[in-house]
Structure formats: C-alpha cells, structure tokens
Amino acid sequence: MSDEITVHPAAWPPAPIKTERLVLRQSEARDRAALIDLSASPEVGTYVGGSRPRDELERAMPEVPGQRFGFFVVELHGTTIGMITLDRRDPERKGHIRPAGGEPELGYMFLPQAWGHGYATEACAAALDWFADAHPGELVVLSTQTANEASMRVAQKLGFTEAERFEDYGAEQWLGVCSPGTPSD
16 A cells, blocks of 8 residues: 555645644755754653664655655744644554554654653644545544543544554554544544
C-alpha cells in the first residue's frame, strides 16, 4: 500500500498552514538538524521505542528529510519545533478500526523545549482540519502508550475516543479514533 492516502487524492504539498502561533509546512534542508535532534532525543524517544544514535541519523537522514505525502514540519517563529505525520497505519501492526487496517493515522513529535505550551494540540488540530478538507468523511486513528499522559490529553482535546487497547512494544497502547473537523474545545 502506498504511503499516500488515496481515498480522495489531495495535492501535495499544500500551501503552508498557519495557526495562531505556528506554521505547518513541507520540510526543507534547513529542518534536518532539528529533525535529527528530535529523533536523537532520549526524552522524545521515551514513548516511541527509544531514541536513535545521532551518528546513525547523521548518516541516514537525507539532506531534505520527510519529503513525502502527509509529513509536516511544525515551525514557531521561524524555528522547527516538531513534526506531524498523516500516514496509513500498517496493516501488520496491532490496533485497527477496519479489518484490513490501513486507516489514516495521525502521528507527532515535538522537541522537549516545545512541550507544555499547547503546540501539539494546535498543530495537530490544523493538520486534522486540512485532512478533513482533503479527505471528507475519512476517520483518523491515533495510537499512544497509555503511560504517555501528555499524549493522552492531546488525543482527548482533539476529539479522539478510545477504540481499543493492546499490548505492543512491551507496554499498553491506546488506539483512538476521530472524525476530522470535529475536535473538542
């Protein structure tokens, strides 16, 4: 299955999406260092399978990372603070709302200095609004460890409701579902 979400094909990349404080846009070469920092951060890696060695990332990450459908860089005052993805959930992974899997899945990671300011909720809401316009009526899933209290709060604020829980990566995982365009206040 292609990475591109094909139910209602949308032009990619979209024009930058601006919120009150943030810009969501396609990645550029200038984002590489921040995206390496993101993947190398032990704090960020706590609930996503761990951090990766910086030297490995330096070798493996392309000059312009994330050049694909559904990959948004999140920028605050011209500085990259995180990323958001909208990908099809791998049918081989645990946790689905459709028997065949492949649901659109919202993912996000932010640098630790950006935590606790509401940026994840603001940026994810904007990405979900874009998705709702591009793919009307398509449900979106989000998966996180139940131990990740901050991510669980973001999911609730975005209007995700529990679909199931399952064990994966040695921890209890939570799968939520929402209809984009209807986040809670």
